Amino acid sequence: MSSIVDGLDLSPFGDDYWNGCEAQGRFPEEFWRHVSERRVPGLILSRESGGLGMGLRELCEAVMGIVSSGAGIGVYPLISNNLAGKVIESFGKDRHREFLRGLAEGRYLCGLAVTEEQAGSDPSGIGARARRSGSGYVIEGRKFLVANLIRATHYLVLCRTSEPEGGRWWKGLTLFLLDKSSPGVEFAVRPSLSMGHLPVGELVLKGCTVGEEDVIGEPGAGWVALSRALVADRIAYGAVGAGIAELALSRAIRWASSRRAFGRPIGANQGVQLPLAAISAKLSALKAYVLQVAERFDRGESVEVDAMAAKYLGAEVAMESVSTAMRVFAGHGFLKGTTVERLVREVWVLMAGPVTQEIALAYIAHRGLGLPSTL
Template sequence: MTETENTVEIVRKATRELARKFDNDYWLDKDRKHEYPWDFIKAFAAGGWLGAMIPEEYGGIGLGLREAAVMMNEISSSGAGMSGGSAIHFYVFPPAPVVKYGSEEMKREFLPQLASGELLMAFGVTEPDAGVDTSRIKTKAVKVDGGWKVNGQKVFITNAQNAQKILLLARTSPRRDDKPLWGMSLFLADMDREHIAVREIDKLGRAAIDTNELFIDDLFVPEERLVGEVDKGFYYLLDGLNPERIVVGMEGIGLGRAALELASEYAKNRVVFDRPIGQNQAVAHPLADSWIRLEAAEGMAMRAAELFDEGKPCGPEAAAAKYLGAEAGFEACDRAFSTLGGYAYAREYHIERLWREVRLLRNAPFSQEMVRNYISQQVLGLPRSY
């Protein structure tokens, strides 16, 4: 076993033990109450895990993507699903542009606070009229004395009910047809409630974690809160997209494994017609097939993470990891639902919660169709279809 493989296994074991201290009933309670899991976050903060990918000189532990991906998989597969996964995800991955492109002063001020859990950050990119075409965002930042004034709207923004900061993408120059993704800048802004109205969105799953619309009215952002250079913000985000895709895939795999664990236990103990239902191939084979697909999806995800950690191109592998993780995770949850039959509708069995949460990953952070578009064009060399 290599040193990296040994570290991955250490992280896997440690985070599995920690995550499983919060059982399915804990997450059911948080889901029912729509209650943010602060005690879960504090436990991971105490272990230093919130700073998993933040360099040691800024208060983190400086792990690679392979270790972080395994950690997120263990959180999700513990039964925490996307409620627990998102709670930790937003400490680990959205700060990536700050780590790479932020000023030294910005890093020293904010990264230690993120690593310790003192600071919660939202991530403001998506807009209601832009969809997956980020070049069409309408939120604008206009230069003023000492900084910028921002006006616009964002949607599907996680953590905005509690966040103190937001990593905010805004137009700073008009859109150009020849370079549509140029002209947007990235700001680490205050969540100033006098200038940002936050409206929570009632949604299907992941109820413990808030999702919101933001209405931004003359928000002032000081000059020193610009991340990197003006007009290059979207390109900074691209550096974080591959890690996010890989980790989202691993979270989908974890959700599938959590459902598979529950369904297998039920199938061993549920007796119908004088035999456990797991003795029937119509029950056993779909669950076995899901195990195979989840293992294969993890293989792709870890391959993509390895390429990323080695500084090699990993776009197709990262996209495939997200695609396979979302598909295998949803299929496993859906088959677990069928295994429990009518009992799957009962919240106390936890399957319906996992099923609701995993469905999100087919659409976010981008759809399965967009993955196929990307592979068609970038890998197979086919003409652009959209």
């Protein structure tokens, strides 16, 4: 486990805490303050930016440890702050230095607003527009499934500022850092299967004015600024999958050891033992793979295919582990307010995002295996 997690006292934030936050639709403020005091929201930011100066491998280790301690998908704000911060640190301006310090200290929380209702796994269909107006831009459009929607203080928003050049859809997309308090910013929560404590929904931008200084990277080159962070995001999702798989497995083992039927623990039956053992083996391989890919990312290697594979495998192993845990718990796992019931809903976040499992496989087939593109 990461030394970062070893230094965190996560005992106040166990299953009851996270189940309660999710059931009540309450942002985990106590947890956020706890990790912010240790600057974990800026774990991969440089010390000059107020962060801890670590790499993606350390972030993935921390994510696995926090998720498996009970947080589940509740870890997402830590991931988004770190990755948004890295984009701004790499492509922002000197004026953003204080903002980065605020991200690292948890005073700011940044949401990512890229997806649109008609532009999910295919960002070429992004329709939000930012037009020049004086020394800045005016943004019109709607962003969909924006995480950290309510609690965020800022958003990274990807908009089209000019038409694509030569069929290259990524040309003409510009990335903006948007303050939630800006005029013209509205939001609408969309009820969802899970993440009641981290509501998702639509960010509605109506005549929203931003300055030239709010452009991250170069105008028209927002995808360049964002693309490497999206690779890191897929690796981090693999870490979340490993953490969820471990959380479900540990709770299933505990239940199988204590629950008795027909005069013995149910874990004495091979029908219970063998599926749990198989998940344990797959989980060990997944964790090693995710950390290896993250380490290669930190060295600057091109890991796009492996990052997609990490995301795919993380979701698959998590789904298998959660489904097996539900079988072990049987009716007890079916009850609202239990960890397994929450994970049954949360695991679908991994199956659907940041890209679907099918898109992930299509990408691996084309970019990794050299087969004709289906996208």
